[in-house]
Amino acid sequence: xxxxxxxxxxxxxxxxxxxxxxxxxxxxxxxxxxxxxxxxxxxxxxxxxxxxxxxxxxxxxxxxxxxxxxxxxxxxxxxxxxxxxxxxxxxxxxxxxxxxxxxxxxxxxxxxxxxxxxxxxxxxxxxxxxxxx
Amino acid sequence: xxxxxxxxxxxxxxxxxxxxxxxxxxxxxxxxxxxxxxxxxxxxxxxxxxxxxxxxxxxxxxxxxxxxxxxxxxxxxxxxxxxxxxxxxxxxxxxxxxxxxxxxxxxxxxxxxxxxxxxxxxxxxxxxxxxx
Numbered sequence: 001x002x003x004x005x006x007x008x009x010x011x012x013x014x015x016x017x018x019x020x021x022x023x024x025x026x027x028x029x030x031x032x033x034x035x036x037x038x039x040x041x042x043x044x045x046x047x048x049x050x051x052x053x054x055x056x057x058x059x060x061x062x063x064x065x066x067x068x069x070x071x072x073x074x075x076x077x078x079x080x081x082x083x084x085x086x087x088x089x090x091x092x093x094x095x096x097x098x099x100x101x102x103x104x105x106x107x108x109x110x111x112x113x114x115x116x117x118x119x120x121x122x123x124x125x126x127x128x129x130x131x132x133x
Numbered sequence: 134x135x136x137x138x139x140x141x142x143x144x145x146x147x148x149x150x151x152x153x154x155x156x157x158x159x160x161x162x163x164x165x166x167x168x169x170x171x172x173x174x175x176x177x178x179x180x181x182x183x184x185x186x187x188x189x190x191x192x193x194x195x196x197x198x199x200x201x202x203x204x205x206x207x208x209x210x211x212x213x214x215x216x217x218x219x220x221x222x223x224x225x226x227x228x229x230x231x232x233x234x235x236x237x238x239x240x241x242x243x244x245x246x247x248x249x250x251x252x253x254x255x256x257x258x259x260x261x262x263x264x265x
Binding site: 094124125 | 179
């Protein structure tokens with residue numbers, strides 16, 4: 001059965017809500033992670049109540065670890081969202097989906113046309129162009 | 134994307150928006166079919182366009198894409214051909230195939246529809262909008 005999509009369905013509110021939820025979830029996840037190194041020192045880093053200088057290891061953990069953690073979060077998110085692209089069209093692979101019609105309801109009822117059925121059906125004066133990839 | 138579905142809903146919405154915009158802009162009926170075709174896609178496109186128009190002299194365009202066969206055909210009725218010459222249709226197919234070749238079916242179709250609509254221009258005063 002062909003799939004016909006003749007009308008447009010817009011859901012800007014739903015899309016906006018989804019984006020807001022994604023942003024909230026990412027913020028909730030990343031903020032504690034980024035501040036983990038600072039919390040590891042009891043929250044006394046960089047305040048005038050604790051004037052002791054940081055050791056090189058602590059400095060690297062704070063300034064380097066934050067950046068590394070950021071990259072790790074980005075990598076994890078990329079890996080998690082990568083599964084969605086497995087259905088993406090790739091040239092050369094067989095197309096095993098139902099036919100999709102947009103605005104062609106008049107012809108959607110018919111079966112898949114064959115070369116025998118279509119021989120000599122062009123209207124005089126009709127035109128067009130073809131291409132392949 | 135669920136198994137068996139060629140496009141996600143947001144992609145369908147994007148395609149429909151581009152198609153309806155082209156129709157409003159030109160008054161020509163634009164139709165898109167994505168799927169496998171048995172036999173010669175060129176003659177299949179002409180047959181399908183004939184069924185859509187139903188023997189009337191309306192201006193209509195069918196963009197038939199067969200991703201499995203890596204083939205695209207833009208078929209125009211005689212009325213549409215007066216506003217979208219074959220050379221312009223060829224340029225649109227070239228634009229589409231360059232996107233299809235990198236796996237961007239939706240982007241290629243949207244770009245092709247926009248290009249065809251730009252070539253056709255606004256509808257003449259005597260032609261009713263959405264005649265197909």
